[in-house]
Amino acid sequence: VSQILTREYLESLDAQDQLAPFRDAFQLPGSGQYFNGNSLGPRPKSTREAMKQVMEAHWGCHGGASWYGQDWMQRPARVGGKIAHLIGAAADEIIIADSTSINLAKMVMTALDIQAGRHVIVTEEGNFPTDLYILKDIAARVSGVEIRIVATEDLADALDDGCALLALTHVNYKTSRQHDMAALTKKAHEVGALALWDLSHSAGAVHVDLNASQADFAVGCTYKFLNGGPGAPAYLFVAKRHQNGAPALPGWMGHAAPFDFSPNFIPAEGMTRHLTGTPPILALAALECGVDLMVEAGVGAVVEKSARLGDVTIELVEQKLSDTDIEVLSPRHTAQRGAQICLKTVQASALVGRLENRGLIVDFRPPNIIRLGLAALYVRYQDIWDVVDALGEEYKALRRVEQA
Numbered sequence: 001v002s003q004i005l006t007r008e009y010l011e012s013l014d015a016q017d018q019l020a021p022f023r024d025a026f027q028l029p030g031s032g033q034y035f036n037g038n039s040l041g042p043r044p045k046s047t048r049e050a051m052k053q054v055m056e057a058h059w060g061c062h063g064g065a066s067w068y069g070q071d072w073m074q075r076p077a078r079v080g081g082k083i084a085h086l087i088g089a090a091a092d093e094i095i096i097a098d099s100t101s102i103n104l105a106k107m108v109m110t111a112l113d114i115q116a117g118r119h120v121i122v123t124e125e126g127n128f129p130t131d132l133y134i135l136k137d138i139a140a141r142v143s144g145v146e147i148r149i150v151a152t153e154d155l156a157d158a159l160d161d162g163c164a165l166l167a168l169t170h171v172n173y174k175t176s177r178q179h180d181m182a183a184l185t186k187k188a189h190e191v192g193a194l195a196l197w198d199l200s201h202s203a204g205a206v207h208v209d210l211n212a213s214q215a216d217f218a219v220g221c222t223y224k225f226l227n228g229g230p231g232a233p234a235y236l237f238v239a240k241r242h243q244n245g246a247p248a249l250p251g252w253m254g255h256a257a258p259f260d261f262s263p264n265f266i267p268a269e270g271m272t273r274h275l276t277g278t279p280p281i282l283a284l285a286a287l288e289c290g291v292d293l294m295v296e297a298g299v300g301a302v303v304e305k306s307a308r309l310g311d312v313t314i315e316l317v318e319q320k321l322s323d324t325d326i327e328v329l330s331p332r333h334t335a336q337r338g339a340q341i342c343l344k345t346v347q348a349s350a351l352v353g354r355l356e357n358r359g360l361i362v363d364f365r366p367p368n369i370i371r372l373g374l375a376a377l378y379v380r381y382q383d384i385w386d387v388v389d390a391l392g393e394e395y396k397a398l399r400r401v402e403q404a
């Protein structure tokens, strides 16, 4: 983008946008200009029928017989297989279970098992808090395990032949900076470490190819860009070469024959062994609707539009807000950032409230960051014009209040 942007020009981009029809598949909160899908994606309209079917036609009419009769047992793998398609994994390398926090703990323990004799986990400052809490907790509980938390620019140097695991979030929640997954995974492998990626801000947002990157493990949220619903269950990925390992937290649902009720754990084949407890079937029904929309739209088109929405946002902020202290915190290059643009301003908290009063939903991360989630399935180019315009107006209004 290099010309001076106008609202008319952005409307023309919307008119040509092949993804434009998907906007109507969502119930959009507020005025319909929703920039918070990087936190909680909006509700696909199809979730109502899908959940109703499980409640009435399955649970209501067949009760527990639905576990096999209505294929409930297959759902974690079925929905996982669809997500695999979005992030460069084979269908049988992903399963849906638990939360990202729990899955992260499970994958770290699985990796440490494989890496017997190595004790160091490397991660970075500024990783998402739950990742840091879980990694630190494992280091504190498991004898000999040590965590090395370093600045982003020191990651490669922190890897040495004592390292068991590199555990990183691919796209940072606060800055939107995106790591080069293939390059860092390669560096980890060169010293004999494995690589675990948290894809919470990546799936359905940026290009991810787990297998081309040789990633070993991955986890991620489904309630953000995959629009799975509040508390939607997370996914976990184990590369095929590691799938014969013993699962961490072996529960009855990971057993080869759960309904034999054997006192001894025998792992199921493949990813099923990484299930721990009973799958959340209602939540899975909602999640599948969000994932189906992403599959139907085509993740390539989604990634491309997300990047362009980001470019337009940066361009507009620079064009229209240069007389404010509002500053773009996210990287300029599309391959180095996620599908959100983070803005820094001392007025962040007040501005987010003022925008919300105008029906524009953006989000705030303390102390001074505004996040604009740019989900390609329902955010329009013209919406970016409106939110940047509103930011400028409200910034000036705040300044007038301060000066009065």
Ligand SMILES: Cc1ncc(COP(=O)(O)O)c(C=O)c1O
Pocket (backbone or CB within 6 Å): 098, 099, 100, 101, 102, 128, 130, 131, 169, 173, 198, 200, 201, 221, 234
């Ligand atoms: C990068 C990242 N990892 C993990 C989580 C938390 O996931 P969960 O609530 O499923 O444990 C989040 C939530 O926003 C996140 O942004």
